[in-house]
Amino acid sequence: MLFEFDAEQRLWQDTVHKAVVKEVPPTLVRAVADDGADPAPLWRVYADLGWTELTDPADAVELAIVLEELGRATDPTPYLATLTQFAPLAPAFGSPDQSGTAVFSGVTARPADGGWVLEGTARHVLDGDRADHLAVVTEAGVFVVPATDVTAVRTPVFDPVLHLAEVTFPQVRVAGSSRSGADPEHARQRALTGMALTIVGACRRALDLVLDHVRTRHQFDAPIGSFQAVQHKEADMHVAVERARALAYYAALTIAADDPRRRPAASMAKAAAGECQALVFRNAVQLSGAMGHTWENDLQFAIKRAKSGELMLGGAAQHRALITEESLAEKRTAEEVS
Amino acid sequence: MRLSFDTDVEAFRAEFAAFLEAHLPVEAEATERSRSTGHIPEWARRWQRLQFDEGWLLPGNPPEFGGRNASVLQQYVHREELSRRRICHSFNPQGVGIVAASLLSFGTEEHKRRWAVPILRAEITAALGMSEPGAGSDLASLRTRAELDGDHFTVNGQKVWTSGAHDADVLLTFVRTDPDAPKHKGISVLLIPTDTPGLTRRPFASYTGPDDKDFNEVFFENVRVPAENLIGPLNQGWRVANGSLGHERTLMWLGEAERMEAVARDFRPTDTLEKDWYATLVMDLQALRLLGSAALARAARGEQDVPALSVLKVFGSEAAQRALEHVLEASGPDGLDHPAQTAPYCHMAFDDDSASWFNRYARSFGGTIAGGTSEIQRTIIAERVLGLPRR
Numbered sequence: 072m073l074f075e076f077d078a079e080q081r082l083w084q085d086t087v088h089k090a091v092v093k094e095v096p097p098t099l100v101r102a103v104a105d106d107g108a109d110p111a112p113l114w115r116v117y118a119d120l121g122w123t124e125l126t127d128p129a130d131a132v133e134l135a136i137v138l139e140e141l142g143r144a145t146d147p148t149p150y151l152a153t154l155t156q157f158a159p160l161a162p163a164f165g166s167p168d169q170s171g172t173a174v175f176s177g178v179t180a181r182p183a184d185g186g187w188v189l190e191g192t193a194r195h196v197l198d199g200d201r202a203d204h205l206a207v208v209t210e211a212g213v214f215v216v217p218a219t220d221v222t223a224v225r226t227p228v229f230d231p232v233l234h235l236a237e238v239t240f241p242q243v244r245v246a247g248s249s250r251s252g253a254d255p256e257h258a259r260q261r262a263l264t265g266m267a268l269t270i271v272g273a274c275r276r277a278l279d280l281v282l283d284h285v286r287t288r289h290q291f292d293a294p295i296g297s298f299q300a301v302q303h304k305e306a307d308m309h310v311a312v313e314r315a316r317a318l319a320y321y322a323a324l325t326i327a328a329d330d331p332r333r334r335p336a337a338s339m340a341k342a343a344a345g346e347c348q349a350l351v352f353r354n355a356v357q358l359s360g361a362m363g364h365t366w367e368n369d370l371q372f373a374i375k376r377a378k379s380g381e382l383m384l385g386g387a388a389q390h391r392a393l394i395t396e397e398s399l400a401e402k403r404t405a406e407e408v409s
Numbered sequence: 410m411r412l413s414f415d416t417d418v419e420a421f422r423a424e425f426a427a428f429l430e431a432h433l434p435v436e437a438e439a440t441e442r443s444r445s446t447g448h449i450p451e452w453a454r455r456w457q458r459l460q461f462d463e464g465w466l467l468p469g470n471p472p473e474f475g476g477r478n479a480s481v482l483q484q485y486v487h488r489e490e491l492s493r494r495r496i497c498h499s500f501n502p503q504g505v506g507i508v509a510a511s512l513l514s515f516g517t518e519e520h521k522r523r524w525a526v527p528i529l530r531a532e533i534t535a536a537l538g539m540s541e542p543g544a545g546s547d548l549a550s551l552r553t554r555a556e557l558d559g560d561h562f563t564v565n566g567q568k569v570w571t572s573g574a575h576d577a578d579v580l581l582t583f584v585r586t587d588p589d590a591p592k593h594k595g596i597s598v599l600l601i602p603t604d605t606p607g608l609t610r611r612p613f614a615s616y617t618g619p620d621d622k623d624f625n626e627v628f629f630e631n632v633r634v635p636a637e638n639l640i641g642p643l644n645q646g647w648r649v650a651n652g653s654l655g656h657e658r659t660l661m662w663l664g665e666a667e668r669m670e671a672v673a674r675d676f677r678p679t680d681t682l683e684k685d686w687y688a689t690l691v692m693d694l695q696a697l698r699l700l701g702s703a704a705l706a707r708a709a710r711g712e713q714d715v716p717a718l719s720v721l722k723v724f725g726s727e728a729a730q731r732a733l734e735h736v737l738e739a740s741g742p743d744g745l746d747h748p749a750q751t752a753p754y755c756h757m758a759f760d761d762d763s764a765s766w767f768n769r770y771a772r773s774f775g776g777t778i779a780g781g782t783s784e785i786q787r788t789i790i791a792e793r794v795l796g797l798p799r800r
Contacts, residue, residue: 074699132410282795294798296791296797297797302792302797305790305797306786309720310720310723313724314692314693314700314724317699317700318695318699324411325412328411339695342688342692343692395678395688398673
């Protein structure tokens with residue numbers, strides 16, 4: 072295993088980083104949170120940059136680089152939902168101009184008149200209130216429906232930039248041709264990996280903000296970042312971020328290579344990101360002192376994004392259970408063979 | 410980024426696997442066990458010599474020093490193959506990994522011929538004399554004094570924690586040669602045969618048991634050391650310390666990965682909590698491999714990123730320790746049994762690696778203390794990776 076970006080990937084990372092710094096500054100995120108600014112123009116920027124076309128699993132590492140940077144910046148667009156939840160479920164669908172999301176549960180499908188009828192209500196659908204299309208996972212398969220066919224109501228949430236919605240399917244009639252051939256399990260792995268990368272990016276941002284704070288904040292005639300109690304908390308955050316970041320990119324790599332380890336890798340990515348955000352949230356707020364408690368401090372965007380990611384698509388503990396299940400099954404198989 | 414190695418690396422792996430297949434000592438031959446890290450049983454000496462002669466001992470070295478000029482990635486798969494089979498390539502790890510490596514990096518041709526090659530061929534064994542009663546984490550404050558007097562140094566002072574010294578033939582010893590210089594600038598390195606008059610060694614037991622005697626105190630009382638045994642330039646010992654330990658650090662994380670791999674193999678989680686612990690172990694092991702291989706890739710490009718290795722050190726040693734703590738707690742009262750066999754016996758490994766869970770856990774603190782404590786590593790990360798101000 073050679074776990075390092077190659078020259079092209081480093082170049083791509085650099086390009087993406089510069090674009091994100093320019094196009095998604097903290098002032099924009101704050102304008103969205105405070106003044107309800109419309110992030111739609113930003114979506115068009117992403118489309119122009121070609122980022123909305125990274126839907127082929129073979130591009131998973133390149134997509135991962137974009138997702139990590141957008142996680143750092145607290146991307147206010149439906150990019151994550153579109154690229155990692157909708158696109159994997161609707162590979163033949165969608166144009167780069169349009170957004171989408173996934174409904175993973177809560178909806179049933181029954182055959183009717185050569186087509187299907189979708190019924191049910193899904194809660195906490197990421198960007199469900201503003202996506203142009205929805206990919207709906209049911210026991211009968213995956214269906215792609217336009218947002219105009221459903222009723223979506225934005226759910227009030229703690230994170231001011233996050234869009235979640237309750238989506239109701241009032242007996243939506245869909246044609247048989249709108250059934251997607253996508254494998255929901257594969258799609259789930261891509262969604263998990265995308266969420267993990269977003270969390271990792273957000274944690275890196277939180278760490279950077281706290282580092283700035285402890286370098287400049289003086290108490291007892293010294294920058295507080297020179298105190299060992301503070302330094303060691305920062306070091307722990309760095310180690311946690313490195314660990315989570317490595318596992319997140321590993322998951323992306325297994326997707327790009329269509330490697331059989333992709334299933335446990337996706338759970339490891341999500342679990343490690345979850346563990347990382349718990350430590351980073353705690354230490355970041357603690358080390359920022361009272362300043363970290365203010366609305367005007369941008370730290371809130373990063374840590375809320377990180378924590379939100381943990382609460383979606385299964386938390387760290389749930390994924391650890393899956394990891395053990397997979398690993399013990401593999402161990403049994405290996406022992407039977409030998 | 411890729412999940413597999415190039416074909417040349419895989420071919421190298423296959424060639425080494427074939428060598429092991431053909432030449433690994435059989436269990437019946439390996440009845441005498443290693444009693445300390447300075448003691449290599451006769452059969453294991455033959456084994457180490459064979460690896461040296463065939464260029465498999467330290468594949469990165471040139472052929473005259475037990476290698477075949479292998480690339481960093483080839484060295485990595487070499488270690489993987491050893492670890493998969495639980496094989497120690499030497500029962501004198503600090504002699505091969507640190508002392509001989511230092512002699513090859515900083516010694517003269519004569520040093521290499523007279524000391525490095527015999528250590529690598531297991532004709533003699535070596536120990537590393539760095540720490541002192543008053544110089545642990547603050548190693549540069551060491552006080553063992555060496556005064557140059559014509560053609561020899563006279564050494565007075567004391568070392569401690571000198572692993573395997575009582576069984577070793579030579580000691581790579583860090584001494585103060587200029588007491589007036591700033592503390593990092595007055596240190597030199599001497600290679601001292603342990604049978605030199607005035608040198609006494611006192612092994613003492615670790616907390617794992619009264620018979621586990623690897624630690625030593627070493628006392629120097631007017632020990633005369635030929636001036637030609639100076640390794641590297643006078644008063645440049647700090648460079649040697651960093652160089653020799655740095656050499657080891659690029660691959661040191663592999664030792665922890667191997668320990669975790671063994672725990673993962675031997676751990677049978679049953680209830681929900683144990684399964685949760687087990688998942689943490691699986692994740693830590695995978696993450697350590699990923700971060701370690703990234704460090705290797707950097708080294709392969711010739712980039713030395715020493716502070717980044719602190720991440721591997723603190724993460725790997727603490728993850729291994731946490732795994733052993735979990736597996737000990739999961740074993741309940743059975744974990745108290747000692748001696749006990751917690752893994753299949755392996756004649757090519759140190760016996761402690763498969764001993765009781767309590768013993769294995771207790772020994773894990775070597776990882777978080779030796780070679781720079783976790784606390785020191787965290788400070789290095791904070792100041793040299795994250796750029797926080799020094800106190």
